[in-house]
Amino acid sequence: MNRDGSSSTEANHNTALFYQAVKLYSPVTSAIALLPETVGLAVASVAVGALTGMTKRYRWALWGGWISTTTGSGLLYLLGTGTKVTQWVFLNIPFGIGVGMLFTAEILAIQASNKPELNGEAAAFFSFIRIFGQALGVAVSGVIFQNSLKHELLRIPGFASLADEYSRDATAIVALIHDMAEGDTKTRMIQAFSDALSSIWLSLIAFSATGLLLSLTVKGYSMAQEHVTAQHLVQEKDGAGREEAGILGTAETKPTSLE
Numbered sequence: 001m002n003r004d005g006s007s008s009t010e011a012n013h014n015t016a017l018f019y020q021a022v023k024l025y026s027p028v029t030s031a032i033a034l035l036p037e038t039v040g041l042a043v044a045s046v047a048v049g050a051l052t053g054m055t056k057r058y059r060w061a062l063w064g065g066w067i068s069t070t071t072g073s074g075l076l077y078l079l080g081t082g083t084k085v086t087q088w089v090f091l092n093i094p095f096g097i098g099v100g101m102l103f104t105a106e107i108l109a110i111q112a113s114n115k116p117e118l119n120g121e122a123a124a125f126f127s128f129i130r131i132f133g134q135a136l137g138v139a140v141s142g143v144i145f146q147n148s149l150k151h152e153l154l155r156i157p158g159f160a161s162l163a164d165e166y167s168r169d170a171t172a173i174v175a176l177i178h179d180m181a182e183g184d185t186k187t188r189m190i191q192a193f194s195d196a197l198s199s200i201w202l203s204l205i206a207f208s209a210t211g212l213l214l215s216l217t218v219k220g221y222s223m224a225q226e227h228v229t230a231q232h233l234v235q236e237k238d239g240a241g242r243e244e245a246g247i248l249g250t251a252e253t254k255p256t257s258l259e
Helices: 003-021 027-033 035-055 059-076 085-112 116-153 163-167 170-179 184-215
Strands: 231-234 247-250
Touching: 003 027, 003 035, 003 059, 003 085, 003 116, 003 170, 003 184, 027 035, 035 059, 035 085, 059 085, 059 184, 085 116, 116 163, 116 170, 116 184, 163 170, 170 184
Parallel strands: none
Antiparallel strands: 231 247
């Protein structure tokens, strides 16, 4: 299971809901508010690629990425109704950096641990697992959020009978909160939504911590491999010993060597 794919999708989806339902931002403003995380992700991903190319080592990026992701998940738990702009900006950055490091480090680790001729298949399978993890992350977080939100809505007078229905559609709750008049009921709805999201951040901490522990078992392989293609041009000689035009031949690849 690709845990960074499930964690990143789970965080991005629910952070956007936090901005819309708790901070009452518009969809466009919520997308802009995700920039600290997404920009940090992109920068970290490029930086890991460059540094790994120079050091020829990748395990440091795996460990550092999971540490940053786990720490960032814990910081997301601090998001609440009273969180200010400057606070949520910096609370989102560590998680984005961690996921960005993992995006690059994991694919490099997979390719380094395989024979060069299997890199294509390994990269394709990794992409499949990452997408599957993203889909599973949305499903799991949705179930956790639904159960938690239902529990919170049961405490609000007038919404107990509709708790099951409303908890199934988070976007409907967002629209309902925006349309409600200012008052105690709206305040309690916002608090209920924020508390329900807290359960998501807790699950994110557990997922990330598990990924960190599993990354400690990753072996180190040398990235200084000679890549020999399966097909290449060879020279053939005719009966008189003259070289003819090159034709396609098959070459064997060298196995991956351990560090």
